[in-house]
Amino acid sequence: MKAAIAKRSLSTKLLFLTIIFVFVAEFVVLVPSIAKQRRDWFTMRFEEAYLASLALESPREGAADEMLVRQLFSTANILGVTIHSDDMRMLILAPEINPHGAPNMLRVDLTRENFMNMITNAWGTYFSRGDHLIQATGRPEFSTGQTVDIIVSQKALREDLYAYARNIFFLSLIISTLTAGLVYWSLNRMIVRPVKRLTENITAFDADPENAFGILKPSGRKDEIGAAEESLAAMEKSVRDLLGERRRLAALGAGISKISHDLRNILASAQLMSDRLAKSEDPSVRKLSPRLISALDRAIALSRDTLTFGRMESRLLSKAPFSLHDLVDEVLDDTAAMGVTALNKAPESLTIAADRTQLYRALFNLVRNAVEAIQEIEASETLGSVTIDAHVEDGAVAIVITDSGPGLPDHAKADLFEPFKGSQKPGGSGLGVAIAAEIARAHGGSLILEKSDATGAVFRITLPGAAQ
Structure with a gap:
């Protein structure tokens, strides 16, 4: 051998x-x-x-x-x-x-x-x-x-x-x-040995990436191999830090999931009690109960979104063909609100292969955000609108969600797809767009913000190979 x-x-x-x-x-x-x-x-x-x-x-x-x-x-x-x-x-x-x-x-x-x-x-x-x-x-x-x-x-x-x-x-x-001996000796010392050292370090780091002593120590050379050593050392340090952070976040996420689960049960009980308070004859209690119910609803939504975030793995998807037009109708019906016009422009003949439940969640979150943004605009003669269109591009299905809201401020675009950071409304979790992006990635696709200005925002979901 x-x-x-x-x-x-x-x-x-x-x-x-x-x-x-x-x-x-x-x-x-x-x-x-x-x-x-x-x-x-x-x-x-x-x-x-x-x-x-x-x-x-x-x-x-x-x-x-x-x-x-x-x-x-x-x-x-x-x-x-x-x-x-x-x-x-x-x-x-x-x-x-x-x-x-x-x-x-x-x-x-x-x-x-x-x-x-x-x-x-x-x-x-x-x-x-x-x-x-x-x-x-x-x-x-x-x-x-x-x-x-x-x-x-x-x-x-x-x-x-x-x-x-x-x-x-x-x-x-x-x-x-x-000549061969001299050239071999020279190249072996200048190239082969350093490359062998890099290879051995990569193998050892792959076996135990969290070992701090496994990070390569650059030799200080000023040539291409020295640059490769510097880059490899920086990459290994970055990977080690990311793995450590991932391990801590995983432990933290497991704890938060347990806390959120128990908290949701507690909030559900509190919500039942708030419903009883809403029926109280005491004027002061009845005055405060809507605010209490609203606060409980936001807390329950935050707990639910926290539990569901990050579960979008491709192996957990249950893909099956279905009509995209019918799914869009269902989403628009569930997010219907006064003063907002919902338009379904998805072709009735378009059938896609995807996880219907998860794609519903993605569209629901995006449409709900759009409706809430439109509702924040002061009343005007022109009704706000949310439109969902779809078409096929080279075997991929593109779903475009367009709204006539105020658009996103510039400072919000940088953290738009980051969980707990992208929300622009009080009490929001910032998970709606992040969950939609995770669902798109789990399908092998992507979610991007195509446009955002004073005339509204346009989101695009691309699902490769989903067209039937």
Whole structure:
């Protein structure tokens, strides 16, 4: 198991890739190097042949000089030499074969070879077989208008290229190994080890995110890894704080739920007693009882909203197809109030798949807020209105709630979807819009405030994939 992990580790991959890339670079260098070695091989023999011809043309001509020249040519694997000067042709060394009719004779003119021809001919010689003869034409460096033809053994040239390539290979092996080791060591210290440290820290933090000692301590580097360490440390601290806050809020919420449940029962009993007080014959009691009943109603509503907030989880939804138009009719009937015109513009043919009960709660809260906002406006000749419209957009159902109320003040928009913060009326819990937003999110959708000004407010609920 450990061996398999080691093969897949970043360090192992880095080492292999470094060696491979260095070898590729050396091969790219080797391709033209072989061509240069072939050209140097020919050039050296052109020079030797030219210098030998000058020695033979000097006054000191004799058998000893000719023997020395032949030994020189034999050592250089030169089988034949011809010097061309202007229109003159001088045979210096005649080969033991017919240079004009041998069927295995290859001809090379280095005075006309370009770079690509050099590479092609060099590698052609490298991969050749047998021992053909090569008649090569070249121009010595210090000659004046003279060219030299030499006849050499292809096998001798091939063996020289083999030796050169072998030396280059072993030299490349040493260089690549040394380079790969240095690059691997450097990158391992600069990148692999810090990344491994980050990975280990993420794994440990994931196992115990509330452990204060599990938060990464940045190394203080000023590069990208240092920035990643700073960001990771900040994120881990933020996550740890959020988890701690969530744990405290969960404990607090559990306690509040129990208190709210008991308080609601107490308030219900108090409400029954207030109903009896409302029937009292005492004028002072009857005068105070409506205010008492109103206060009890607000307290019961606050307790109910507190209990129901936060229960909107997608796994608890009971989705089924139903007519959105009928649901809107039901909501508008239950929120009907004097002086407010309710308009249902949802298409009667629109059927959606959602949790009917929860969607009713969301629409009820939004419409009730709109009606209460309209009722706060002083009486005017124009009746206020609440309109619910709906349409389908790319498989998603958009439900738009529009009212003609006074709109929301700017300072209220920031906390509009925050529980216990968004209320703008005395005695309000601020949970109506927050609960509606939770219901939309539980369906995989969203609730946004599209518009809010002196002409009214517009809320939009989007439910993806709800259209039927």
